[in-house]
Amino acid sequence: MLIDFFLQLKKAKIPVSILEFLTLLTALKQGVIKPSIDEFYQLARMTLVKDEQYFDRFDQAFGNYFQGIENIISLQPDIPLAWLEKQLQRVLSPEEKAALKKLGGPEALKKRLVELLQKQKGRHAGGNKWLGTGGSSPFGHGGYHPEGFRIGGASAGNRTAIRVWEAREFKDYDNNLALSPRNMKIALRRLRRFARTGAVLEFDLDNTIQSTAANAGMLDIKMRPERHNQVKVLLLMDVGGSMDDHISKVAELFSAAKTEFKHLEHFYFHNCVYERLWQSNRRRRDQVSATQDIINRYSADYKLIFVGDATMSPYEILSAGGSVEFDNRESGAAWLKRLLHHFPHFAWLNPEPEAVWQYRQSIEMVQNLMQGHMYPVTLAGLESAMRQLSK
């Protein structure tokens, strides 16, 4: 009973488990609901779907299974143009982007979206979902956005409409475990090093009992310092230009790192590191730190993590004066080598999908400079990066 429905949900990549499915059957058996499709919809959703970002996907699968319910794509609801453009940036592959740039203008972009939508109409069953919203909104005004974008204003509680704008993962992520803040943090935890240093503030029960016993029952209180994660991280992040496509991913990574590491220092650079870095993008003109100072200030036990797409022109890495921002006296490669020489534990995290690395000359160059320690921002990539750093 309902096994096809369950499989349909699985196929729609909703994380459902057998336990939840059995719960649903029990609930039906116990007569929690009246025999009505509306109530069944609600019950099925609250039993099987545990994250609101999958609601849209669930609606879709539900509609697919229970035929006869209208399944219409309506292009009429007014779609904000800005949203289209932003969204398209994520949907399109770099090649397509380049092609579109030549076509030019938002009008062309809009046309492309309409095409995509029409294609999608024919493809429902295949589950090749092209458009919709990522779970946590891609254009975060302050990060978390529970509903994603909703078009047409139907609320999640609306039970008849089958919404077409389903949640989807980015195309790039297809073969990867989705990178949520939670598993990002878990991956970062590989880098933990606990140690007790500092002021003795914590009551050490075991030790107190032992020494009190040894002291023939006279109380002998022992204190000890609190346990802290001692790992120190120096995070250098690329901002601006080609990194705009990756802002949400990098911001999530950064906030995960911020909560995981107590000693986290971060600086920004643009495209490649040169003689200056800055800590706040708003004040990047007047508050800069010399890279040499940073090398002098932070000891070699800091783990150095670069985050950047390493996508630039080769001369920005290789030649003096190659920076797009200012006239650098020494090449980016020289500065990179200097940093790596001082910090023996380093890794480069690249938000670009691994598959495109080989096509970009600059990525290959940076990869070589980093002695091969470049990792994609995926769960597997993060884990190998942390393993490399903790060696």
Place this chain on the structure above:
Amino acid sequence: MKTVPPITPASFTGSSTYVATSDLKLAVNAALKLQRPLLVKGEPGTGKTMLAEEVAAALGMPLFQWHIKSTTKAQQGLYEYDAVSRLRDSQLGDAKVNDIRNYIIKGVLWQAFEATEPSVLLIDEIDKADIEFPNDLLREIDRMEFYVYETRELIRAKYRPLVIITSNNEKELPDAFLRRCFFHYIAFPDAQTMQSIVEVHHPNLKQDLLAAALKSFYQIRALPGLKKKPSTSELIDWLKLLLAEDIAPAELYQTDENVLIPPLHGALLKNEQDLQLFERLVLMNRNHR
């Protein structure tokens, strides 16, 4: 496996002070009937915490509340062993010291398990705690029992409490934990539901003022780029202020000829940047005419 006696299946139908949508009622009733925890998420201010209070009141069950902080440990919900007092008492030769039971401090879960009638247990803002916190409570919530090592006794719930868990999505919860719960996402109420919510809180509100205020409220919510959109609880506060100041409905209305900043809008927008953004947008609008 011995089963814990179930709660008498009453059903929750909302209350005179709380408007529950049909899917929320279904969620609560399913959780009651199947004895599973109910996980409630939703925008801040949509009444997640209030739900537990209202369910307890409506069904006449005692409510046990456990508010989670970033430092809360799962063990604290069960019990804590106050070794320091015992040590001190032993130094003073107090007779109490012979019974370890005197130094076991019961946590909220224990209290709920001990209750002599079916109860509601609220675990509020579970996402505040450490990332492993929910995993540490899996067995306790599943089987409704735990073991006290100090006294070697098994504490089992007399009546399985209805567990309501709220989350603000600051951290993601582990899958094993999610699988055991029913999940309800409190969507932001539509205009109609909002009207009934407001009527519950301010029964004597003038119809036209309410209509004007609601319209203004949804307009503000629709503004792009707000860091924190005003929510139900802010709307209710704002209405309270409007009533107190006795403001005429016309002052709230944004007509085409007349663009204005609604009075007391500070109650709706609590973020400085949002306030500035809002004022700028309104002024821009005005200048365009």
